[in-house]
Amino acid sequence: MITRRGLIVTGGASLLAGCDSWTGSKLLLGAEDAHRFLQRSITGRAALAHEFRPDQRSPRFRTNGTANPNTPEYNALASNNFADWRLQVGGLVQRPLSLSLAQLRSLPQRAQITRHDCVEGWSAIGKWQGPQLEYVLRLAGLRDGARYIVFHCADVFGQRKIPYYESIDLIDAFHPQTILAWSMNDKPLGVGHGAPLRLRVERQLGYKHAKYLMRIEAVASLDGIGRGKGGFWEDIAGYEWYAGI
Amino acid sequence: MQVYRHRLITRIWHWINAIAVFVMVPSGLMIFNAHPRLYWGQYGANFDHAWLVLPRWPGWLTLPSTYDLAGARRWHLFFALVLAFSLLVYMAWSLANRHFQRDLRIRRAELTAAHIGADLKAHWNMRFHDPANPHAYNLFQKASYAGVVFGLLPLLIFTGLALSPGMWPWLVDIFGGRQSARSLHFIAMALLSLFLLAHLTLVILAGPLGEVRSMITGWWKVPEDDA
Numbered sequence: 001m002i003t004r005r006g007l008i009v010t011g012g013a014s015l016l017a018g019c020d021s022w023t024g025s026k027l028l029l030g031a032e033d034a035h036r037f038l039q040r041s042i043t044g045r046a047a048l049a050h051e052f053r054p055d056q057r058s059p060r061f062r063t064n065g066t067a068n069p070n071t072p073e074y075n076a077l078a079s080n081n082f083a084d085w086r087l088q089v090g091g092l093v094q095r096p097l098s099l100s101l102a103q104l105r106s107l108p109q110r111a112q113i114t115r116h117d118c119v120e121g122w123s124a125i126g127k128w129q130g131p132q133l134e135y136v137l138r139l140a141g142l143r144d145g146a147r148y149i150v151f152h153c154a155d156v157f158g159q160r161k162i163p164y165y166e167s168i169d170l171i172d173a174f175h176p177q178t179i180l181a182w183s184m185n186d187k188p189l190g191v192g193h194g195a196p197l198r199l200r201v202e203r204q205l206g207y208k209h210a211k212y213l214m215r216i217e218a219v220a221s222l223d224g225i226g227r228g229k230g231g232f233w234e235d236i237a238g239y240e241w242y243a244g245i
Numbered sequence: 246m247q248v249y250r251h252r253l254i255t256r257i258w259h260w261i262n263a264i265a266v267f268v269m270v271p272s273g274l275m276i277f278n279a280h281p282r283l284y285w286g287q288y289g290a291n292f293d294h295a296w297l298v299l300p301r302w303p304g305w306l307t308l309p310s311t312y313d314l315a316g317a318r319r320w321h322l323f324f325a326l327v328l329a330f331s332l333l334v335y336m337a338w339s340l341a342n343r344h345f346q347r348d349l350r351i352r353r354a355e356l357t358a359a360h361i362g363a364d365l366k367a368h369w370n371m372r373f374h375d376p377a378n379p380h381a382y383n384l385f386q387k388a389s390y391a392g393v394v395f396g397l398l399p400l401l402i403f404t405g406l407a408l409s410p411g412m413w414p415w416l417v418d419i420f421g422g423r424q425s426a427r428s429l430h431f432i433a434m435a436l437l438s439l440f441l442l443a444h445l446t447l448v449i450l451a452g453p454l455g456e457v458r459s460m461i462t463g464w465w466k467v468p469e470d471d472a
Binding site: 027028032034035039043057061062118119122123204233237238240245 | 268277290311314325408412417427
């Protein structure tokens with residue numbers, strides 16, 4: 001017998017299940033591009049994220065994602081304080097680079113106290129320092145056709161041990177607050193926060209701020225990177241590639 | 246007796262907004278489940294003092310129904326555009342066609358103690374309209390509709406925008422920091438949900454078929470005993 005109550009319960013359940021199955025629809029995915037377009041239309045391309053006073057920093061800045069890559073390769077690099085670590089800069093560049101930590105520290109520096117916003121909802125404020133990505137990209141010289149900058153990392157995820165990767169476009173790559181941070185709160189970056197080097201891309205959510213950087217690659221398209229969406233979480237879980245929202 | 250109670254733009258907006266709210270609240274609760282703690286100020290994470298810590302919302306209240314932060318964000322960010330732009334169009338239209346000025350404006354005479362008392366008594370007796378002027382909203386309808394249209398929905402939209410790290414930083418400062426904006430976003434959602442419960446309860450008490458029909462066709466049949 002079909003009761004009204006039964007009808008409401010099954011109707012509600014199938015409505016919910018129906019909604020769940022629309023979660024991956026193209027229409028919903030289009031919202032990311034709409035937000036990116038709208039946001040970039042009403043804010044300046046080089047508009048700065050809020051910078052804070054030293055006393056406004058979080059007393060304790062939690063870690064997230066990988067707390068320690070703990071691979072043999074990473075442990076070997078960490079064991080002598082990353083003296084043998086090099087940041088490779090390649091892809092569509094005129095002069096591929098291999099930069100030591102000392103070299104990165106000797107470049108012109110930018111320090112900024114900014115808010116880190118996790119996609120989960122929490123925020124923490126800390127001080128970051130390092131050369132601007134723009135400076136490093138100009139040293140390497142982007143070739144015509146370079147559209148995105150991809151970051152390859154030392155931390156691996158899952159059973160297939162996929163190294164973390166992320167990417168940004170040139171608008172964010174050349175933003176003044178986009179830096180390669182080797183220092184956090186006036187100390188060398190700790191392992192939990194991405195030692196020896198992490199990306200700071202202050203107008204986007206935390207998962208874009210790739211930690212444990214090993215290699216930077218300039219590319220024309222994201223098609224050949226991972227499954228083509230431009231980042232580990234974008235490919236695995238369906239997070240937005242444009243994480244300014 | 247029938248009266249023409251709701252114009253086309255009001256009806257269209259009402260149903261678009263209803264769908265948007267029924268997506269925004271459940272998907273927002275799923276986003277909240279990713280970090281079910283609320284803070285005041287610029288920052289706030291696990292080691293900081295939370296003013297509210299809640300258990301995770303159950304699956305029958307969330308969208309999607311099983312844990313999926315990325316999927317919930319997709320729903321939320323799509324319907325955020327629907328909610329905000331439909332409200333904007335509705336507001337502009339309703340200023341132009343004088344719906345707001347005529348139907349939602351609270352007159353001074355309605356704010357006397359005698360009038361408020363009479364309206365309260367009428368509500369208590371399940372009479373929600375003035376028989377002499379059946380298409381006018383009563384004081385509590387005006388106050389709650391205006392509170393939602395001009396208060397809660399804009400607050401939800403702007404606190405929501407403030408949560409986006411790519412938006413204007415000054416928007417965050419208006420609300421006293423990103424975590425304050427997140428708390429206000431949640432409080433506004435809770436108030437909107439209370440409105441929704443009261444709204445649906447009153448629709449049922451006032452006669453659900455006639456009320457829903459009037460929001461679809463525009464025409465409302467004045468209950469017999471008052472006509």
